[in-house]
Amino acid sequence: MWQCLLLLFCVSSALGYYAPDEVLSLPGLNTRLNFRQWSGYLEASHGQHLHYWFVTSQQNPTNDPVVLWLNGGPGCSSLEGLLAENGPLHVHEDGSALYINKYSWNKVANVLYLESPAGVGFSYSDDQIYTTNDIEVAENNYLALQDFFRKFPSFRSNDFYVTGESYAGVYVPTLSLKIANGPAKINFKGYAVGNGLSSTFFNDQSLVYFGYYHGLFGDTLWKDLNTYCCQGGSCNFVNNNNYYCQESVREVFMIIYKSGLNIYSLYLNCPGGIGASNSRFLTELKNLFRFYKFGITENAGTQRNLAPPCVNDTADWTWLNRADVRKALHIPDFVQPWQLCSTVVGGTYQRIYSTMHDFYLQLLSKGLRVLVYNGDTDMACNFLGGNWFVQSLNQQKTLDYQPWIYNDQIAGFYEQFGNLTFLTVKGAGHMVPEWAPARALKMFESFLSNSPY
Ligand SMILES: *[C@@H]1O[C@H](CO)[C@@H](O)[C@H](O)[C@H]1NC(C)=O
Ligand SMILES: *[C@@H]1O[C@H](CO)[C@@H](O)[C@H](O)[C@H]1NC(C)=O
Numbered sequence: 001m002w003q004c005l006l007l008l009f010c011v012s013s014a015l016g017y018y019a020p021d022e023v024l025s026l027p028g029l030n031t032r033l034n035f036r037q038w039s040g041y042l043e044a045s046h047g048q049h050l051h052y053w054f055v056t057s058q059q060n061p062t063n064d065p066v067v068l069w070l071n072g073g074p075g076c077s078s079l080e081g082l083l084a085e086n087g088p089l090h091v092h093e094d095g096s097a098l099y100i101n102k103y104s105w106n107k108v109a110n111v112l113y114l115e116s117p118a119g120v121g122f123s124y125s126d127d128q129i130y131t132t133n134d135i136e137v138a139e140n141n142y143l144a145l146q147d148f149f150r151k152f153p154s155f156r157s158n159d160f161y162v163t164g165e166s167y168a169g170v171y172v173p174t175l176s177l178k179i180a181n182g183p184a185k186i187n188f189k190g191y192a193v194g195n196g197l198s199s200t201f202f203n204d205q206s207l208v209y210f211g212y213y214h215g216l217f218g219d220t221l222w223k224d225l226n227t228y229c230c231q232g233g234s235c236n237f238v239n240n241n242n243y244y245c246q247e248s249v250r251e252v253f254m255i256i257y258k259s260g261l262n263i264y265s266l267y268l269n270c271p272g273g274i275g276a277s278n279s280r281f282l283t284e285l286k287n288l289f290r291f292y293k294f295g296i297t298e299n300a301g302t303q304r305n306l307a308p309p310c311v312n313d314t315a316d317w318t319w320l321n322r323a324d325v326r327k328a329l330h331i332p333d334f335v336q337p338w339q340l341c342s343t344v345v346g347g348t349y350q351r352i353y354s355t356m357h358d359f360y361l362q363l364l365s366k367g368l369r370v371l372v373y374n375g376d377t378d379m380a381c382n383f384l385g386g387n388w389f390v391q392s393l394n395q396q397k398t399l400d401y402q403p404w405i406y407n408d409q410i411a412g413f414y415e416q417f418g419n420l421t422f423l424t425v426k427g428a429g430h431m432v433p434e435w436a437p438a439r440a441l442k443m444f445e446s447f448l449s450n451s452p453y
Contacts, residue, residue: 018151020330023053026089027324028097034058035088035106039329042147044140047126048118052148053079053329055088055106055113065159065189065448067109068145068175070116072167072197074137075346076308077121077338078113081165083316086433086440087113095318103437108445110155112148116141116171119345121338122331130342133350138174145175146184161448162191166381166430167287169196170351173359180366190369190419192447195381195430197287198372198389199355204238204289206384211252214266224248239291246292253289256379262310265429266377270310286346287380313340360393360420370420371447375428375435376412383424390422404443404453411439414453423453 021040035056041049057064069086071078083091088104091097105111115121117137119130132140149156162179164172176191197203212222228245229235237249256263260274307313319325320338353359364370372390374383395417403410404423414423423443428436446453 017154023328026098026328027322028319029089031100042114042144044118044143048140049124050118050140050144051115051122051331053082053113054152055111057110058107061110063158065109065161066112066155067105067161067163068112068114070114070164070168070171072165072169072171073341073346074167074349075120075343076341077115079115079121079320080313080316080340082113084434085431087111091315091319093315095315101437103441105433105441105444107441108448110158114141114144116144117345119342122335124335130344131348132345134170134174134352137171138178141171141175142178142182145179149184149186156185157187159189160186161189165194165196167197169193169198169381170353170356172196173356173363176363176368177359180363180368188368191363192371192373194373194432195375195378196372196386197381198386199357200290201238201355202388202392203381203385206388207256207288207379207382208237208249208252210379210382210384211256216255216261217252221248221251249289249292250294253294263379264310264431265435266379267427268429271312307340311340316340357392364395364420368419369447369450371423372421373423373425373432373443375430375432376424376426377428378430380430387422390420393420395420406439406442
């Protein structure tokens with residue numbers, strides 16, 4: 001093509017890569033990269049512009065799958081996933097520079113990070129109205145995905161997977177069903193959910209057992225819980241009308257959320273100490289024991305930096321809010337500063353589904369591969385609730401619960417039901433790829449290649 005001025009641009013066009021969004025250099029990065037990357041906007045409905053950052057595989061971009069990654073909240077940014085969890089570039093502690101994450105998921109896949117819904121991170125809408133719900137989010141994520149494949153048509157024939165964490169336990173299956181039922185030609189193969197909110201009932205109910213059997217409260221409270229919440233050997237901690245049961249569950253809730261424990265990782269300290277568990281972005285905690293309306297006071301408004309309790313996002317926040325970084329990522333000046341989590345989105349978000357049960361059944365019946373994995377020290381979305389949810393799908397077991405091995409050590413446990421796998425990562429918290437990066441990559445590779453864990 002004679003009009004091509006740069007060879008790179010010619011190559012890009014020929015491969016069907018969208019040239020204007022390509023990121024050719026990044027402040028704080030001096031290393032030559034063995035992958036390519038783009039940052040810009042994908043269009044969803046009603047003037048909504050969702051920020052994406054796409055990194056190609058370090059191995060074989062042409063043949064490796066395309067994987068979408070979504071963080072949860074609701075209201076938290078998927079750039080946390082890129083810069084602190086499974087992305088190729090992580091931010092140094094002081095926020096000044098980037099370094100290579102050698103366990104990046106783009107070792108084996110092309111990974112698309114999407115900040116969703118509008119109002120989160122650098123995503124925005126023209127009318128700046130950020131009230132939304134599960135149904136709209138699925139629709140907008142689907143529209144954005146179609147826009148992605150319009151910008152990068154050459155990736156249309158690659159295998160495609162949806163993955164995500166935490167409240168993305170809702171985003172992932174709801175989007176997946178749209179893709180599976182939709183007319184868009186996408187080579188959709190399956191999805192994976194990490195420490196996801198799959199069922200509010202199982203998540204809340206199991207958390208009480210998790211707390212007791214991890215030594216977080218003693219026999220007095222345990223006896224009260226059994227006296228007031230249980231009958232004939234069957235307990236209901238989730239939506240029990242007994243006043244004394246509610247008061248006992250409130251005590252469990254206060255210990256897990258407010259006493260100074262790191263809810264995302266039981267055996268890690270809380271950065272900033274006991275007080276820090278209690279003073280920042282608390283919207284995510286609304287995911288738990290919602291029936292009782294325990295009334296978490298949100299005083300996050302006084303903080304410059306809206307991060308979940310015991311999460312220190314200073315490094316990402318510092319780097320992403322640099323003017324030169326925004327420019328390199330093609331973020332227009334009028335777009336809001338980056339926050340790890342948006343209180344506007346999280347605070348007004350309407351949850352529509354309390355369980356993903358029917359979504360999973362429909363998706364499994366279409367022959368999709370499904371992985372539900374849990375770091376087993378997380379209390380926001382604990383492994384036992386994840387396991388009970390998977391059990392409740394009543395699929396035929398094909399492999400009994402057993403350890404999986406990495407580096408000659410037990411990496412966790414797993415069991416399989418045909419195309420459905422439940423897997424734990426031993427000793428890891430909510431952000432599995434951040435706290436168990438090597439095992440997370442091994443797990444991800446096994447999932448994609450449909451090989452033994
Ligand atoms: C958070 O991390 C920054 C470095 O990125 C550090 O300077 C600060 O002390 C940390 N804050 C807490 C509360 O640990
Ligand atoms: C598992 O997925 C494969 C490939 O899509 C499909 O052929 C098979 O029927 C599925 N198995 C079950 C038990 O659904």
